[in-house]
Amino acid sequence: MIRSPEELDGRTVDDIADVVIVGSGAAGATAARVLAEAGLEVVVLEEGPAVPAAELRPDFHSGQARVWRDGGAQVARGRALMPLLQGVCVGGSTAINGAIIHRIPETILGGWLKADPGLAVTVDPERLGEIWDRMDEELGVGPAPPDVLGENNRLLGVGARALGVDAAPIRRNVIGCEGSARCLQGCPTARRQSMNISYIPRAVAHGARVYTCAWAQRVTLGRGRATGVVARLHRGHRGQWCGRLRVRARRAVLIAASAVHTPLLLLRSGLGRTSGLVGRRFQAHPGTAVLGVFDDPVRMWAGATQGYESLHWWDERMKIETLALPPELGAVRLPALGAPLIRRLAEYGHVAQWAVQVRALAMGSVVHGLGGRAVVRYDLTPADVRVLKLGVLRLCELLFAAGAREVLPGVHGLPPSVRSMDELAPLGELPDSPQLFHCIASHMFGTAVMASAPKMGVTSPTGELWDCPGAYVIDSSVFPSNLGVNPQHAIAGLAWRLAERLVEEAAG
Amino acid sequence: MLTRWERAFLGDLFEILLPRGGHPRLPLGAADMPLVPFAERWLLEAPADVRVGFRVALRVLAWAPLLTLSGIRPLRALEPDARIAVLERLSRHRLYLLRELPLLVKTVACTGYCAHPAVREGIGLPDHVEGPPRWLEELDTGGPRTVERP
Numbered sequence: 167m168i169r170s171p172e173e174l175d176g177r178t179v180d181d182i183a184d185v186v187i188v189g190s191g192a193a194g195a196t197a198a199r200v201l202a203e204a205g206l207e208v209v210v211l212e213e214g215p216a217v218p219a220a221e222l223r224p225d226f227h228s229g230q231a232r233v234w235r236d237g238g239a240q241v242a243r244g245r246a247l248m249p250l251l252q253g254v255c256v257g258g259s260t261a262i263n264g265a266i267i268h269r270i271p272e273t274i275l276g277g278w279l280k281a282d283p284g285l286a287v288t289v290d291p292e293r294l295g296e297i298w299d300r301m302d303e304e305l306g307v308g309p310a311p312p313d314v315l316g317e318n319n320r321l322l323g324v325g326a327r328a329l330g331v332d333a334a335p336i337r338r339n340v341i342g343c344e345g346s347a348r349c350l351q352g353c354p355t356a357r358r359q360s361m362n363i364s365y366i367p368r369a370v371a372h373g374a375r376v377y378t379c380a381w382a383q384r385v386t387l388g389r390g391r392a393t394g395v396v397a398r399l400h401r402g403h404r405g406q407w408c409g410r411l412r413v414r415a416r417r418a419v420l421i422a423a424s425a426v427h428t429p430l431l432l433l434r435s436g437l438g439r440t441s442g443l444v445g446r447r448f449q450a451h452p453g454t455a456v457l458g459v460f461d462d463p464v465r466m467w468a469g470a471t472q473g474y475e476s477l478h479w480w481d482e483r484m485k486i487e488t489l490a491l492p493p494e495l496g497a498v499r500l501p502a503l504g505a506p507l508i509r510r511l512a513e514y515g516h517v518a519q520w521a522v523q524v525r526a527l528a529m530g531s532v533v534h535g536l537g538g539r540a541v542v543r544y545d546l547t548p549a550d551v552r553v554l555k556l557g558v559l560r561l562c563e564l565l566f567a568a569g570a571r572e573v574l575p576g577v578h579g580l581p582p583s584v585r586s587m588d589e590l591a592p593l594g595e596l597p598d599s600p601q602l603f604h605c606i607a608s609h610m611f612g613t614a615v616m617a618s619a620p621k622m623g624v625t626s627p628t629g630e631l632w633d634c635p636g637a638y639v640i641d642s643s644v645f646p647s648n649l650g651v652n653p654q655h656a657i658a659g660l661a662w663r664l665a666e667r668l669v670e671e672a673a674g
Numbered sequence: 675m676l677t678r679w680e681r682a683f684l685g686d687l688f689e690i691l692l693p694r695g696g697h698p699r700l701p702l703g704a705a706d707m708p709l710v711p712f713a714e715r716w717l718l719e720a721p722a723d724v725r726v727g728f729r730v731a732l733r734v735l736a737w738a739p740l741l742t743l744s745g746i747r748p749l750r751a752l753e754p755d756a757r758i759a760v761l762e763r764l765s766r767h768r769l770y771l772l773r774e775l776p777l778l779v780k781t782v783a784c785t786g787y788c789a790h791p792a793v794r795e796g797i798g799l800p801d802h803v804e805g806p807p808r809w810l811e812e813l814d815t816g817g818p819r820t821v822e823r824p
């Protein structure tokens with residue numbers, strides 16, 4: 167059952183369940199699916215609304231206003247401003263993501279276990295592999311087939327082959343994708359198996375109750391353990407409050423509000439403080455994009471939003487992928503104003519866009535701002551900036567190799583448009599400053615890290631808070647590091663693992 | 675929520691950024707659609723610090739000629755070509771925050787402009803047949819929806 171605040175208007179509602187889950191994204195929905203199917207009574211609290219596919223529109227703003235956190239204006243502050251993109255709706259960020267699927271790379275898993283062998287209780291590569299196999303099956307994971315690639319994706323293959331660079335179609339969680347390149351606005355045909363389409367309905371079918379527009383304010387405590395969650399109900403936007411919800415948890419409270427919002431809930435509830443690590447060690451995969459203009463039509467709007475990638479330089483902390491953007495966003499990157507901008511827009515159908523994301527070394531912090539908003543501080547290190555510079559050069563090279571007649575690097579200090587690699591030579595001499603680029607981040611980690619000793623982490627390897635039995639963090643806040651690959655499957659897989667541990671415990 | 679001056683200045687900025695008749699397939703300009711009401715709506719939905727930042731940005735942009743050493747007159751007092759030149763210079767300014775300002779306004783302008791079905795059709799997007807988004811319908815003052823091909 168999915169209950170909206172309209173049904174509960176103006177009332178204080180009390181509910182009780184075995185497990186209360188905060189957040190319905192990759193982590194929360196997966197845990198709900200596992201726990202509900204195991205027969206536990208589950209309540210999910212989701213800050214955002216449920217948005218049916220039929221209500222999704224092709225323009226960017228309709229989605230931006232409705233399902234993007236702060237309308238896309240949540241930013242990390244440092245020497246440069248970096249938008250932190252997140253969904254706030256049933257399905258969380260999975261409802262607006264590019265459908266790219268990866269598992270946690272072996273070297274990353276190995277690194278975690280080497281640094282803290284005690285994590286093996288849950289971070290068990292073999293079991294995680296089985297879980298991911300199962301999820302692959304349930305979520306339709308497979309490589310993007312040629313007929314939905316479209317030119318933006320296909321051309322990356324052309325460029326990569328010309329340069330001898332490894333690249334391949336992306337493995338995506340879609341069933342019958344029509345290649346409408348609208349993933350970031352929300353899939354209008356419900357083909358992407360985001361959590362609002364897959365695991366939330368599945369959990370609901372097994373009795374889970376989902377409250378939408380329910381902002382978890384704090385975790386309640388009793389006799390030294392978590393006893394439930396108090397939430398405020400709103401009418402579509404936080405601030406338009408219209409009721410309260412108190413949910414008692416017989417067994418556990420699972421926090422899956424994302425690596426930005428989980429630490430805020432912990433801080434509001436006074437939890438996880440003993441380690442001093444809540445909201446610290448914020449990590450991300452900042453990314454920036456380069457545009458190429460081709461003689462032949464590219465039509466970014468025809469094809470999978472993200473359908474081709476290269477892990478060729480993964481060891482150098484960079485990953486390259488295609489990214490079709492609607493013209494609203496693409497136009498901002500076109501280096502012109504006035505009539506020249508209109509002319510550039512008119513040839514938008516000839517533009518390809520590819521991006522580089524960096525496994526950054528930088529660490530930042532998340533603290534509370536006004537009105538429950540996050541204040542994130544984050545600054546790329548000079549080494550990260552050097553990786554970005556190299557990534558931009560490689561994107562330009564790939565675009566030229568694919569036949570681009572002109573490349574728009576989007577780097578301050580470089581010509582806005584170049585026709586040969588020679589024109590990019592000054593990049594090396596530019597300072598290693600994040601202010602050169604327009605970066606965004608949509609993969610975030612590490613703000614309530616797990617560890618086998620209370621001094622080293624906020625939670626134990628089972629996700630349970632060291633200082634509050636019964637309260638668990640199950641999203642990428644617990645990840646000891648970033649991954650270098652797109653994280654939804656990693657997050658969902660670990661959430662599954664942590665949830666099944668709870669089921670085992672419940673079974674005695 | 676914007677003051678009269680802010681609305682008027684923003685309308686000017688939008689028209690500088692997205693003029694009418696820039697391309698045969700995109701004959702509409704910012705003046706042909708309700709972009710200022712859209713910006714107000716966008717601001718209402720934005721967090722408070724973004725709202726404040728945007729209004730400060732407008733004031734700074736008004737004096738962009740000074741900041742780019744292009745003269746002592748405000749932006750609105752310049753000829754259209756000179757305005758574009760000043761904004762372009764500002765978007766290459768060595769101070770990061772200053773060069774982000776034209777981009778902020780461009781972001782709002784393009785978000786509204788590119789949502790218009792006539793613009794989407796001109797760009798070649800097949801989805802223009804789905805009609806305008808509801809917010810545009812609500813704001814629209816009855817401007818043209820389809821492109822009249824020259």
Ligand SMILES: Cc1cc2nc3c(=O)[nH]c(=O)nc-3n(C[C@H](O)[C@H](O)[C@H](O)COP(=O)(O)OP(=O)(O)OC[C@H]3O[C@@H](n4cnc5c(N)ncnc54)[C@H](O)[C@@H]3O)c2cc1C
Pocket residue numbers: 188189190191192193194211212213214251252253254255256257258259260262263264265266267268350380381382383422423424425427428431472608609610641642651652653654655657
């Ligand atoms: C534009 C975009 C593209 C992406 N593309 C990809 C991709 O192609 N592949 C990939 O692997 N990853 C991608 N990601 C990242 C991926 O979607 C996220 O890493 C993943 O969804 C995070 O899972 P999560 O459960 O931690 O958080 P989320 O999925 O963000 O879910 C958290 C949920 O908690 C809710 N919430 C927060 N605070 C509260 C509160 N106090 N009370 C109640 N509810 C609350 C939020 O509204 C949200 O619904 C993308 C992300 C974005 C934004």
Ligand code: SF4
Pocket residue numbers: 265340342343344345346347348349350352353354355356357358469470471
């Ligand atoms: S490309 Fe289009 S059809 Fe395919 S998953 Fe994305 S939005 Fe859905």
